[in-house]
Amino acid sequence: MEHGAVEGIQQIAIMGHLVDVNVPVVISAITVSILLVIVAVLLGKTNVIPTGLQSLLEHVYAWLEGLAISLMGPIGKRYVPLCASIFLYVLFSNWIGLIPNFFEWIPGAQRFAPLLEPPTVSANVTLAMALVSFASFMGLGFARRIETSMQPAHGHGHAHGEDAHEEHGEHAGPVGGGPFVGAVRWILHYIEPVPSLGKSMEGLMKFVMVPLLLILFIFLNIVEELARILSLTFRLFGNIFGEHQVKLQLLTLAGTYAVQSATSAMAGAIGGAVGMGVMTIIMWGSLLFVLCLGTLAGFIQAFVFALLTMSYIAHAVADHH
Amino acid sequence: MDKGLMFLAVALSIGIAALGTGIGQGNAVAKAMEAIGRNPEAQGKVQSTLILGLAFIESLCIYALVISFILSGRIPA
Numbered sequence: 224m225e226h227g228a229v230e231g232i233q234q235i236a237i238m239g240h241l242v243d244v245n246v247p248v249v250i251s252a253i254t255v256s257i258l259l260v261i262v263a264v265l266l267g268k269t270n271v272i273p274t275g276l277q278s279l280l281e282h283v284y285a286w287l288e289g290l291a292i293s294l295m296g297p298i299g300k301r302y303v304p305l306c307a308s309i310f311l312y313v314l315f316s317n318w319i320g321l322i323p324n325f326f327e328w329i330p331g332a333q334r335f336a337p338l339l340e341p342p343t344v345s346a347n348v349t350l351a352m353a354l355v356s357f358a359s360f361m362g363l364g365f366a367r368r369i370e371t372s373m374q375p376a377h378g379h380g381h382a383h384g385e386d387a388h389e390e391h392g393e394h395a396g397p398v399g400g401g402p403f404v405g406a407v408r409w410i411l412h413y414i415e416p417v418p419s420l421g422k423s424m425e426g427l428m429k430f431v432m433v434p435l436l437l438i439l440f441i442f443l444n445i446v447e448e449l450a451r452i453l454s455l456t457f458r459l460f461g462n463i464f465g466e467h468q469v470k471l472q473l474l475t476l477a478g479t480y481a482v483q484s485a486t487s488a489m490a491g492a493i494g495g496a497v498g499m500g501v502m503t504i505i506m507w508g509s510l511l512f513v514l515c516l517g518t519l520a521g522f523i524q525a526f527v528f529a530l531l532t533m534s535y536i537a538h539a540v541a542d543h544h
Numbered sequence: 545m546d547k548g549l550m551f552l553a554v555a556l557s558i559g560i561a562a563l564g565t566g567i568g569q570g571n572a573v574a575k576a577m578e579a580i581g582r583n584p585e586a587q588g589k590v591q592s593t594l595i596l597g598l599a600f601i602e603s604l605c606i607y608a609l610v611i612s613f614i615l616s617g618r619i620p621a
Binding site for chain 1: 588589592595599600603606607609610613
């Protein structure tokens with residue numbers, strides 16, 4: 224297995240032919256297939272009274288739904304499927320690297336190369352996930368603004384039945400005006416704190432400061448949205464990449480100590496062999512500890528990714544006054 | 545160039561970041577524990593907000609980790 228020029232692409236010999244394989248993509252595909260198989264198997268025999276795996280998945284969904292409702296009220300229910308799929312995908316991506324698998328010793332680089340590394344150790348994958356999150360909270364915020372503009376300005380509109388009544392909640396923002404007004408409202412929320420700041424100023428001060436503040440806050444609001452992509456990308460990538468590197472280092476050390484122990488034993492140096500053997504065992508023990516930690520960290524990172532996506536959506540769809 | 549200084553930079557960038565992040569996360573967790581102790585019913589709400597806050601604090605450390613990985617990749621063999 225040679226490392227190609229492009230990051231993540233490796234050449235693998237399959238039946239005598241060298242094939243370029245984009246490892247993160249392949250492992251992502253494996254991850255998604257596992258999820259699809261689980262769901263497909265479960266769909267065949269769903270029960271009203273859930274048992275086993277179905278019960279587990281329903282618990283996960285109910286838990287995320289509870290979070291969504293606590294973040295954005297009853298309207299949060301519609302965004303749960305998106306956040307839950309992001310959560311499950313990231314979770315399985317993080318966890319698939321924890322499965323003990325085949326490691327290959329690369330003599331030139333003096334290190335181990337795992338065959339199965341989590342796709343999230345590639346910044347490309349986490350950037351893609353962050354872009355999905357970004358597109359969804361921008362798109363859903365815009366769609367929500369258009370939707371509220373289509374609702375009648377007065378009354379709760381019984382056309383939608385109970386659901387619409389429920390979704391209005393306690394803090395109904397500005398409604399009505401048609402889609403055009405809705406789009407304008409969406410654009411106007413990029414100048415957000417300026418109107419209220421402008422009200423507190425008087426005279427010449429207002430004419431000088433308001434344009435300056437306008438430029439500043441439009442810039443800040445746009446940077447804020449873009450910084451979200453960056454922070455989502457690097458949080459997931461850094462955590463999983465760091466943990467993966469620790470794992471690889473421990474494994475490499477364990478391998479090196481084991482080899483040294485064997486060579487010492489063959490040379491007849493019993494003390495050295497025992498010492499290196501003990502070091503090997505310590506390294507394997509640390510590896511076990513790191514794997515346990517990795518299970519927890521993988522879960523927490525997936526949760527944080529989904530929760531942040533949810534809270535960005537909540538911020539985007541919230542009714543501003 | 546001076547390889548030793550680069551090693552120092554790699555170690556210091558993540559070390560200083562971990563110091564600050566550790567203090568920050570410790571404060572956050574301590575306050576959250578206090579809040580749960582005072583009002584155990586608010587546990588769920590405190591927990592999810594805490595994890596969100598910890599994620600933001602931790603991302604600072606992660607940026608430093610990325611920087612130190614970039615630096616360690618640049619050290620000439």
